[in-house]
Amino acid sequence: MSDPYARLLALRAQLETYNEQYYVVDAPTVPDAEYDRLMRELVALEQAHPEWRDPDSPSQKVGGAPVSAFPEVRHLLPMLSLDNVFSDEELMAFEKRVLDRLDRSEPLAFCCEPKLDGLAVSLVYEQGRLVQAATRGDGSTGEGITENVRTIKSIPLRLKGDDWPARLEVRGEVFMPKAGFDAMNEAARANGDKVFANPRNAAAGSLRQLDSRITARRPLAFYCYGIGQVEGEPLGECHFDILQRLKGWGLPVSPEVRRMQGKAGCQAYHDDILSRRDRLPYEIDGVVYKVDELALQARLGFVVRAPRWATAHKFPAQEELTRLLNVEFQVGRTGAITPVAKLAPVAVAGVTVSNATLHNADEIARLGVMIGDTVIVRRAGDVIPQVVAVVMDRRPDDARAIAFPERCPVCESEIERIEGEAVARCIGGLFCGAQRKEAIKHFSSRKALDIEGLGTKIIEQLVELELVKTPADLFHLSHQQLAGLERMGDKSATNVLAALDKARTTTLARFLYALGIREVGEATANNLAQHFLTLDALAGAEVEPLLAVPDVGEVVAKHIYYFFRQPHNLEVVRQLVAPRADGGCGIHWPVIAVPKADSQPLAGQTFVLTGTLTRLSRNEAKAALQALGAKVAGSVSAKTHFLVAGEAAGSKLTKAQELGVAVMDEDGLAALLARYG
Ligand SMILES: NC(=O)c1ccc[n+]([C@@H]2O[C@H](COP(=O)([O-])OP(=O)(O)OC[C@H]3O[C@@H](n4cnc5c(N)ncnc54)[C@H](O)[C@@H]3O)[C@@H](O)[C@H]2O)c1
């Protein structure tokens, strides 16, 4: 930037906007790392040009103005921010500044604490009772959020013991542990509710709710890290000891707090916590070092927005900015299609990231992301990096929409997306290269075709050597091919061939289960076989007749329907059942006996079930009626013969009455089933 003054003004304006979004709206639009870079640039400019300093500059302020929806709370002692260091050299400079000011040369004791990533609150206890809670606000005035804070379980409403001062102000961080954050976001995603970008925003958004019942449902926690104004005797001479006293009164203090000597001690603490960062149950963005002795703290004092006696040592940021270059679609081993963001490489939490997951089509829509966008990527722990937000005001003119493929990028089969399900899947399960190993493992498993001796290791070799592409290829393997595999001898090869031969004789139910159609487990496969009796009848069935099978709902019916509409799948099935004389695999099963006519006393009768049944589940009642030959339909029409109305039956009952359909209650149903049962 050629004109430094113009740059300075631009930085101040930009940082003010970011502050507003972060502190007031609880919805930052850029990652902290970007904010910190701009702030450092501003501070450097202000230092180089003292004539441009301004007490209203964002570099001179703490937090954001309190929101008027909450009552104002004035802090008797200001709640400040912290200076920070990012490197060894900066830590050394911090220690040197402190020692110089105190005119000391020996290393000092520091209280070392994790820097929790949540928001600061002040709690006031009078006579041991919690009487007021407030946010930091702009440092001198915060927001009264007492009711909300009272819902946080780890914050005691009464202190233990009796040696607490008459009035005690405690300060600490309200935060959301990782597990609670993940669970809350997962539920929000499923309900189409607002998803939070990270635990800090989630904690801030949850605490600053106007309705404390909402706060109460959020998994918030609290650790205290200091005191504010205290009436009466000093609580101790050292910060560390004071924290121990607070703990004694039942206030939660992080178990990670340690007293360390000098810069070397601080560095060791930093390294230890950083190495365990991912395993801690909450997020931290660094560690904090505080001169332990209160008398020394008093001598060091404050600068405008932070104490001189403390500093934060920041960890590598877990969120960064980068550009979305493209989106590729990966096919998982069970056919799930995952959009993968291809990013301009960027360092996040110490690792170069160039791929991130976009989860699914819903997530792409929720983010409103386009190719060419500047996005925020987040990498926390060993979880796959994610795109968490788009920086909308940096969208280029040539940004392109992301097109979800209609066919599998690996095998060209159709992609199925069931309504209400987020995940799209390739349904070329028997044929798709991406799903081969899983499909063949499932096909040979014990409850499927039970091909003994064909373990995971062997299947993986067979697929990797491209000896087997579909389950049908298994039956054409030669003794030589099998014996040539690792960890296979002559004898095992012979055994596998014998097992394959034996597996040719099976049942229709096992065969259906072996095909690995989504959500068709053993029980459903059995029901399908009993209902359709032949493979051809099942493969040709439309969705409606599939729904008549016990256990088969809308979703499963569609999985089955689509599976048998894929030419590749049909081809593999054809090969599996074709006689060996015709070059097929020769899989066969005994014909299923058709139930005798008199065991179907309700044949030709159509039933509809409605309302709540108390003795049987809907599915059990449906199965019992179907076993007697009845048809069970989903809605009442002129063709319905009986409506079974359980408790709280509604519109179906009304309709049945209008159409003059016979109605029976649960007792009537029980009597009917007992008569034929
Ligand atoms: N992304 C954005 O748009 C945006 C905007 C504004 C601020 N920010 C972020 O916020 C930071 C500034 O916020 P800040 O003023 O709250 O400073 P800070 O978060 O860097 O440090 C001060 C805060 O640390 C917290 N803290 C956690 N553990 C502590 C401990 N053991 N002892 C003392 N304090 C502890 C307290 O809440 C305290 O108020 C920036 O560096 C930036 O990362 C981001």
Ligand SMILES: [Zn+2]
């Ligand atoms: Zn595929």
